[in-house]
Every structure is written in structure tokens, then in C-alpha cells.
Amino acid sequence: MTSLITTELVILDADQGTESSAVIRAMATAIAEQGRANSAEGLATAAIAREEKTPTGVPGGIAIPHARTDAVTTPSLAMARLNPPVDFGAKDGPADLVFMIAAPDGAGKEHLALLSKLARSLVKKDFVASLRAAATEQEVVDLVETALGLREADTEHAPAGSTAANPGDTAAASATAAASATAAAPASADSASAAEDPRRVVAVTACPTGIAHTYMAADALVQAGSEMGIDVVTETQGSSGTTPIDQSIIDGADAVVFAVDVDVRDKARFAGKPYVQVPVKAGIDDPQGLIRKALAEADTPNGRRLAAAHTADEESSNSTSSRESIGAHLKRVLLTGVSYMIPFVAAGGLLMALGFLLGGFDIPDYSEDIVLGNSLWNLPTEYGDLALGPVGAYLGAVSFQIGNLSMGFLVAALAGYIAYAIADRPGIAPGFTVGAVAVLMGAGFIGGIIGGLLAGYIAHWIGSFAAPRWLRGLMPVVIIPLVASLVSSGLMFMVLGGPISALTEGLNSWLSSMTGTAAVLLGLILGVMMAVDLGGPVNKVAYSFAVAGLAAGSVENPVPWEIMATVMAAGMVPPLAMALATALRPRIFSQAEKENGKAAWLLGAAFISEGAIPFAASDPLRVIPASIVGAGVTGGMTMAFSVTSQAPHGGVFVFFAIDSFLLFLLSIVVGTIISALLVLVLKIFVRKGGAAGLAEATAPAASKSTATASTDSGAVASDAAQADEPVSSKADASRV
Known part of the structure; x- marks a missing residue:
């Protein structure tokens, strides 16, 4: 296997400026000059983009910019010891040790496991101290390769306590071993009483790239648990593979920590457990604080619990802690409804516009008759000159009708998915139904919002009943949709529809009068x-x-x-x-x-x-x-x-x-x-x-x-430094 790091990829005591982007570009250039990347700019751009999503600085003066891109041809590791240090977004200050991990898009698990293992080694203080004391580039290479298990431990250069590892070991297996070892770790002074029967926390770590932060957070949590006398078992859902925590360990855990920037796979395994969920970097920055918060949830009778019926995706969007404000809750459910409604609107509106283009502005008057009474083999002729003639009239009518039908779902989809955000799947049918009633009553958009909230809360309330075992299977598919539809739609028909319709009509009249x-x-x-x-x-x-x-x-x-x-x-x-x-x-x-x-x-x-x-x-x-x-x-x-x-x-x-x-x-x-x-x-x-x-x-x-x-557009926030003075290279960084 090609070596990950060489002396040409080590930069010692260099001044690379004051911006993280400059450091990343210098290291990307070094990798490309060794023939390990076909484009230094492509690698640098990918790594900077990753840096903008979440800064890669971690406590201890370390930064690990990384990227997985097709610009990389050979998995590589570059290291720079900076003088002066450069800010990479860590809470405790700038970084003087920077490791850049470059992986090809199709990198094999063996290479990814080694890169992940390096990230784990950086939480070891002896290893980091050895890197800072290294006198030559070759000494750095020896230290890194020893930590990766690619050579025998050197007593002169190897970090204290390190042992040679089988290069075929996966990071996931390493995580399991580290987690298991914590059960026997000596307890610290503030938790000595727990040493005889330690509490257990299980944790899942994951980041978008799945190379560095995933594994560093896992090891930081394990190490923090060891210092606190807490048994911490971690599951790393990273690029080098995942070894799921045994279900019996999960069942026996007191609490769960999710330190993740992406969805947790099979989150339902943790149903009913007290938990906290934070970005993966928080697992590196404050692992002890996270463990304490998770255990505090377990010790609080009304603490946050993972809902039993939700999948991972549903939980991320639907779970509401007992401390969520009413305003935040309403904003969340309304935005859920709007986000599901927009595709109906976008597709339907564009198709209707295409219908006008092809068939002319009279197409709404004729489209239904044209579509039902004609075909491509029987083009319409009795409707006069409609823009592009018979072919245009027919295609325009088809486009307009498809778009019009799609737009017809607007209010129903809005109400349905508002109810879904409140009551999960059992709320969808009542929500769509009450939305359709709102359209029939002329209550429009406002009626859809009110109806969706009504259907959702009624469905959620019915679902909270402790039903007998023989009835539980019927609750989500029959009982809840039936009763919630009857009550919410009945109220819309008999009580709410008329007043909301009058309000909507008045609003439309007021807007139409504006000049x-x-x-x-x-x-x-x-x-x-x-x-x-x-x-x-x-x-x-x-x-x-x-x-x-x-x-x-x-x-x-x-x-x-x-x-x-x-x-x-x-x-x-x-x-x-x-x-x-x-x-x-x-x-x-x-x-x-x-x-x-x-x-x-x-x-x-x-x-x-x-x-x-x-x-x-x-x-x-x-x-x-x-x-x-x-x-x-x-x-x-x-x-x-x-x-x-x-x-x-x-x-x-x-x-x-x-x-x-x-x-x-x-x-x-x-x-x-x-x-x-x-x-x-x-x-x-x-x-x-x-x-x-x-x-x-x-x-x-x-x-x-x-x-x-930005869910729909995939937009990411940039925290790159901004220069206030065009004549100065010093950046005034503001991170959000």
C-alpha cells in the first residue's frame, strides 16, 4: 500500500500567513506536486468548502482540514507546523499543528481506516507533544507511521503508551476496543462513588465527510468518560465502516449522546432513551459537558426521550423537547408544511405557465374540453386559432390541466404536512382531508393552516391514549385517521369554514383594490x-x-x-x-x-x-x-x-x-x-x-x-474570513 505521508508532505515551522485558506492551499499544492492530486486548486477548493461548513480546528492547537474529491489520485496526509499559528475556528485559539487529509472519491476502506486512526491519535497528548518536539521531517513521518501501526514502535520517537497496530485493523474495531476498555478505567475524584457500578452512556458520532471529526469525537467522549468514571460506548458512522453497538448495550445504557452533523442510521434502536443531540464538533470541544447533559436528562423525570415510533429522519424533524417554546414549535410545523407544499406549487405553476405559452391566454376556458374530447390523433379544430394552432392548443391544454391539478393540491398538501409535523404519519390523512374541505369552503390558504393545525393536534391527542394491546395495531391506520378526520373536517364544515372564507374573500378584495x-x-x-x-x-x-x-x-x-x-x-x-x-x-x-x-x-x-x-x-x-x-x-x-x-x-x-x-x-x-x-x-x-x-x-x-x-437548495453557510481593508491582508473574521 502506498505510504500516506512522506517527508515532502511535511512543512515545519513555516509562516503561511494569517488565513486558514492560505494554509490549506499551501498543503494542497504540496500534495499535488508529489503527483498525488491532479489539481491543487480542486483539492484546495474542496477542503475550503468543507472548512466553511464546520471549522476543523479542535482543542489543543490542532486543525484537521480534509476533503474527499476526485481531484485526489492517491490517499495522502500532509502536515504543517505553523509559526505563527493560524485560526481554524477552535474555541481555545489558533492552531500550530495542521494535518490535511486528502482522500479520493473512491478511496478504499483500508486507507480511510488509517486516516481515521490518525484523527483518533490526535486526541493523545503524548503524540501531539512528540510532533511539536520533532526536529526533522523524517521524525514526523516516523511518528505518524508508528501511530498508524505501519512500522514498529520506536522508543525514541514513538509517543508514550503507543503500541504497534495491525494495519488491517478498521477504525470501527478500534472504536469498539476503546469503548470496551473504559469499563475498567479508574474513576476520577469527582465520580469515585460510581467506580463500583459505573453508569453507561452510548454515543453515536458522524460528520458529512466521515474521516476526521467522526472518530475524534468518539475518542474524546471515551476519554472523557474514563476520566469521569462513566462507561462510554461509541458507534462511529464514518467512511471506514460502521460497527453498530450491540442492542443489549443500548438497552442497558442510562443515556445517549448523538454528536452528529448528519442523520443517524437506525436511530429507532435508541427509542425511549434519554438523549442529547449536538453537532459533531461539540463532542470534541466539550465531551464531559455532553456526558453530564445526557445523564441529567436521564435523571429528570420529564427529560428528553427518543420517541419510540419515529425513524431517524422523522425524529430529526418531528421531535420536540419539553423545553421547546410555543413559537418555535409553531414555526417548525408551519415550515414543514410549506416545504412539502412548494414542489406542488413549483411544478404546477410552471406547467400552467407553459400551457399559456402553447395554447394562449384563453386556454383555461377550453383546456378541459380539449383534453377530454381530443388526442394527438384527433387534434382540436373547433376552438379557433389558439396561439400555435391545433397542436399547440392540445399540448397547451394538457400542460395547463396537469399544472392546474397539481396546484389543486396546494392547500391540502399544506394542511396534510402541517398535521404530519405534529402527529407523524397518522396526521397525514386527516390533514389532507381538512385541507380539501378548506378548499371546498373557500377558506383557502388560511383555512389550510388552521385545518392542518387542528387535524394534527387532534390526531396527536388521540394517539396519546393508552390503547389495549389488541387495538394498538389499528390505531395509526384506522382509529386516528378516522376520528381526527371526522372531528377536524366536521369543525371546518360546521364552524370554521364560513368565517375563514369571509376573511379570505375580504383580504382578496382589499388586495385587488390596491393601486x-x-x-x-x-x-x-x-x-x-x-x-x-x-x-x-x-x-x-x-x-x-x-x-x-x-x-x-x-x-x-x-x-x-x-x-x-x-x-x-x-x-x-x-x-x-x-x-x-x-x-x-x-x-x-x-x-x-x-x-x-x-x-x-x-x-x-x-x-x-x-x-x-x-x-x-x-x-x-x-x-x-x-x-x-x-x-x-x-x-x-x-x-x-x-x-x-x-x-x-x-x-x-x-x-x-x-x-x-x-x-x-x-x-x-x-x-x-x-x-x-x-x-x-x-x-x-x-x-x-x-x-x-x-x-x-x-x-x-x-x-x-x-x-x-436551505433544506431544499442544499446551500451551506460560509464562515470564511472577510477583509475589511482592501490594502490589508489581515482578515476580520466573523463566524456564524
């Missing part, structure tokens, strides 16, 4: 809402408001179409503005942001507001206000110009569904220029100073908001 200044003000408000959290709850409210009224638009009542155009145009401004800003003054942005700026052109043009999230996440107090101003101006302009859109998504790519398309573009261009110039002015002339503290104080909430919002 002049009132319409511009509405556009301004919608534009601000689209930019204030870039795909978060406020953005989703504005978007849902627009698409809910889309089907009610017509030539006689174009206001719903105008609102749709306003929302779409305003939502395109933030990513386009950030793309323009990086093009105008690239030197005040990090390399990662410049790459994000290139992608933001396409994202913005396609109406994906989340394209601006990497910029807003790293500098929220300057990017978000600038985005709000430009988006608000665009929203006001589109309403003033009475621009309409019959498509709910697509940006410039659905030009055929946008009336006054040139005015639509003009509004976007003006807003984009305003936001881009404003963000440049703020970055150049307004230093972060005291604002940085506010940004850090609000960081957890901002991270949660953007993480929720």
Missing part, C-alpha cells in the same frame, strides 16, 4: 420580507402568500399575478447583488466567497434566494441590511409597473409567463445595483468593531434559521 401608492407600499413590504432571512420563515410567509393567490389571478383581476412577480423579483436580488459585489471588488472577499459569487449569478437568475446565505452567514450585519434595501426597491418598482407572473418559480427562465418582462428585468437590475453598492460601502467603510459582538451573540439563531431554510 398607486398602496400597491407600491405592498411591494416594498413583500420585497423586505423576501430578503430579511433569505429562505427562512419570513421569506417563506411572503412566498406562500403569493403562491396561495396565484390560482385566483386572471386578466380581470391581475393583482395576485402582480404579487407573484413582486415576490419573485425581490427574491432574486440578494444573490445577484452578492455576485455583482464580488465581481466589482473581488479583493475584499475571500476566495471561497468569490467562488460562491460565481454560483450566485445562476442561483439568483433562477430565483433561489438562498444563494446569498454564504455571504449573510459570515457577515449578517452588513449583507442583510444591504439586501433588504435593494429587494424592497425592486418590490416597489414591480408593483408600480404592474408586472405580472403566472409562474411561481423559475426567475428569468420563465420569461414567457411574465408580462412586461423588460420592466421586470429593470426592477431587478436597479435593486441588484443598489444592494451591491451598499454592501461594498459597508464592507469598505464600516468596520465590524462592536458589531462583531452582536453578530456572534445572534449567531446560533441565525445558523438555525439558515440551516432550516
Whole structure:
């Protein structure tokens, strides 16, 4: 097997600047120069992108940037001892020891196991001390290869307590051995009383790459448990394989720690156990604190327990701790409903717009008759000249009808998945049913929200009953859907539907009457809402408001179409503005942001507001206000110009569904220029100073908001350093 590390891949006591990206690029270049990667830039870009998702600095002055990419041809390990140290995001300060792990996309498990084993060795203080004391590159290589078990232990260079290992050992097996050893570990002073009968915590660790953090968190938890006199058994769900914890060990555990950045596989194995769930890096930074929190949940009668009926995916989205606020709970369930509703809207709206393009604006009047009375072998002729003739009329009618039927699920899907977020699968049928009743009663979007909440809480309440064993199998598939549908839909028919319908009709009439200044003000408000959290709850409210009224638009009542155009145009401004800003003054942005700026052109043009999230996440107090101003101006302009859109998504790519398309573009261009110039002015002339503290104080909430919002787009937050002064290479980093 090719050696992972050579002397040419070791950099000792070097000054690599003050930015983590510069260190990563230097190490990627060293790997590429040895013929182990076909592109230094490709490897560096992948590693920097991973760094932006979660900083790789860990306590003890260590950083482990890593990437798995097709730019790598040979699994490799580069090491740099830095002078001065560089900030990689660790809580205790900058890192002077940096290990860069480079793995090919198709790396075999043997190599991945060795790389994972190195990550585990870095939690050993003797090994780290030996690396800092090493005098030559060869001494570093000897230490690393000894730790990996690739050579006999050298008493001069090997870290104290290390032993040679079989190179075929997997990291998973190593984890099991380490975990088992903790049962016999001596207890510390503050837990000596537990030594005779130690408590047990089981833990699962996992990160997106599955090479470094996964295994370091596992070993940190095991080591912390040993110091506390707690038996900690870990399961690493990483790239080098997974050895599941035996079910008997799980059953006997007091509590569970999930230190993960991805979904836990087979999470239902831990059903009923007290647990805490945190990002994988928290398992490295504060393992003892996590163990204490997990045991505190076990000691609290109303502590958080993993629901028995949920799978891993459901638990991650549906579990609610006893301490979740009412507002957070409502936001979570409403966003769940909206996220499941949007695909119906996007596909249906675009198909309806295509129907108008092919069949003309009269197609709604004829589409049903054309589809039911004709076919490709019997094209319609009796409906006159419909845009592209008989073929266009038929294809347009088919597209319009498919889209119209898809849009017909809008309210039902919204209600159904709101109920699902509350009551799990038993809530889906009652939710869809009450949503359909809301449509029949004319209660619309508001009726769907209220009906979904009603169906969900009724289904959840019925499901909380302690049913006899013979009835339990019927509860989720018969009893709960039957009773919850009857009660919630009955209330919608007999009590709620009429008043909500009147409210909806009044709201539509008020919006339709808006002209002049009132319409511009509405556009301004919608534009601000689209930019204030870039795909978060406020953005989703504005978007849902627009698409809910889309089907009610017509030539006689174009206001719903105008609102749709306003929302779409305003939502395109933030990513386009950030793309323009990086093009105008690239030197005040990090390399990662410049790459994000290139992608933001396409994202913005396609109406994906989340394209601006990497910029807003790293500098929220300057990017978000600038985005709000430009988006608000665009929203006001589109309403003033009475621009309409019959498509709910697509940006410039659905030009055929946008009336006054040139005015639509003009509004976007003006807003984009305003936001881009404003963000440049703020970055150049307004230093972060005291604002940085506010940004850090609000960081957890901002991270949660953007993480929720970007589920659909796959957007990731950038925490790359930002340069405040174009003439200075020193970065003023703000991490979110």
C-alpha cells in the first residue's frame, strides 16, 4: 500500500500567513506536486468548502482540514507546523499543528481506516507533544507511521503508551476496543462513588465527510468518560465502516449522546432513551459537558426521550423537547408544511405557465374540453386559432390541466404536512382531508393552516391514549385517521369554514383594490420580507402568500399575478447583488466567497434566494441590511409597473409567463445595483468593531434559521474570513 505521508508532505515551522485558506492551499499544492492530486486548486477548493461548513480546528492547537474529491489520485496526509499559528475556528485559539487529509472519491476502506486512526491519535497528548518536539521531517513521518501501526514502535520517537497496530485493523474495531476498555478505567475524584457500578452512556458520532471529526469525537467522549468514571460506548458512522453497538448495550445504557452533523442510521434502536443531540464538533470541544447533559436528562423525570415510533429522519424533524417554546414549535410545523407544499406549487405553476405559452391566454376556458374530447390523433379544430394552432392548443391544454391539478393540491398538501409535523404519519390523512374541505369552503390558504393545525393536534391527542394491546395495531391506520378526520373536517364544515372564507374573500378584495401608492407600499413590504432571512420563515410567509393567490389571478383581476412577480423579483436580488459585489471588488472577499459569487449569478437568475446565505452567514450585519434595501426597491418598482407572473418559480427562465418582462428585468437590475453598492460601502467603510459582538451573540439563531431554510437548495453557510481593508491582508473574521 502506498505510504500516506512522506517527508515532502511535511512543512515545519513555516509562516503561511494569517488565513486558514492560505494554509490549506499551501498543503494542497504540496500534495499535488508529489503527483498525488491532479489539481491543487480542486483539492484546495474542496477542503475550503468543507472548512466553511464546520471549522476543523479542535482543542489543543490542532486543525484537521480534509476533503474527499476526485481531484485526489492517491490517499495522502500532509502536515504543517505553523509559526505563527493560524485560526481554524477552535474555541481555545489558533492552531500550530495542521494535518490535511486528502482522500479520493473512491478511496478504499483500508486507507480511510488509517486516516481515521490518525484523527483518533490526535486526541493523545503524548503524540501531539512528540510532533511539536520533532526536529526533522523524517521524525514526523516516523511518528505518524508508528501511530498508524505501519512500522514498529520506536522508543525514541514513538509517543508514550503507543503500541504497534495491525494495519488491517478498521477504525470501527478500534472504536469498539476503546469503548470496551473504559469499563475498567479508574474513576476520577469527582465520580469515585460510581467506580463500583459505573453508569453507561452510548454515543453515536458522524460528520458529512466521515474521516476526521467522526472518530475524534468518539475518542474524546471515551476519554472523557474514563476520566469521569462513566462507561462510554461509541458507534462511529464514518467512511471506514460502521460497527453498530450491540442492542443489549443500548438497552442497558442510562443515556445517549448523538454528536452528529448528519442523520443517524437506525436511530429507532435508541427509542425511549434519554438523549442529547449536538453537532459533531461539540463532542470534541466539550465531551464531559455532553456526558453530564445526557445523564441529567436521564435523571429528570420529564427529560428528553427518543420517541419510540419515529425513524431517524422523522425524529430529526418531528421531535420536540419539553423545553421547546410555543413559537418555535409553531414555526417548525408551519415550515414543514410549506416545504412539502412548494414542489406542488413549483411544478404546477410552471406547467400552467407553459400551457399559456402553447395554447394562449384563453386556454383555461377550453383546456378541459380539449383534453377530454381530443388526442394527438384527433387534434382540436373547433376552438379557433389558439396561439400555435391545433397542436399547440392540445399540448397547451394538457400542460395547463396537469399544472392546474397539481396546484389543486396546494392547500391540502399544506394542511396534510402541517398535521404530519405534529402527529407523524397518522396526521397525514386527516390533514389532507381538512385541507380539501378548506378548499371546498373557500377558506383557502388560511383555512389550510388552521385545518392542518387542528387535524394534527387532534390526531396527536388521540394517539396519546393508552390503547389495549389488541387495538394498538389499528390505531395509526384506522382509529386516528378516522376520528381526527371526522372531528377536524366536521369543525371546518360546521364552524370554521364560513368565517375563514369571509376573511379570505375580504383580504382578496382589499388586495385587488390596491393601486398607486398602496400597491407600491405592498411591494416594498413583500420585497423586505423576501430578503430579511433569505429562505427562512419570513421569506417563506411572503412566498406562500403569493403562491396561495396565484390560482385566483386572471386578466380581470391581475393583482395576485402582480404579487407573484413582486415576490419573485425581490427574491432574486440578494444573490445577484452578492455576485455583482464580488465581481466589482473581488479583493475584499475571500476566495471561497468569490467562488460562491460565481454560483450566485445562476442561483439568483433562477430565483433561489438562498444563494446569498454564504455571504449573510459570515457577515449578517452588513449583507442583510444591504439586501433588504435593494429587494424592497425592486418590490416597489414591480408593483408600480404592474408586472405580472403566472409562474411561481423559475426567475428569468420563465420569461414567457411574465408580462412586461423588460420592466421586470429593470426592477431587478436597479435593486441588484443598489444592494451591491451598499454592501461594498459597508464592507469598505464600516468596520465590524462592536458589531462583531452582536453578530456572534445572534449567531446560533441565525445558523438555525439558515440551516432550516436551505433544506431544499442544499446551500451551506460560509464562515470564511472577510477583509475589511482592501490594502490589508489581515482578515476580520466573523463566524456564524
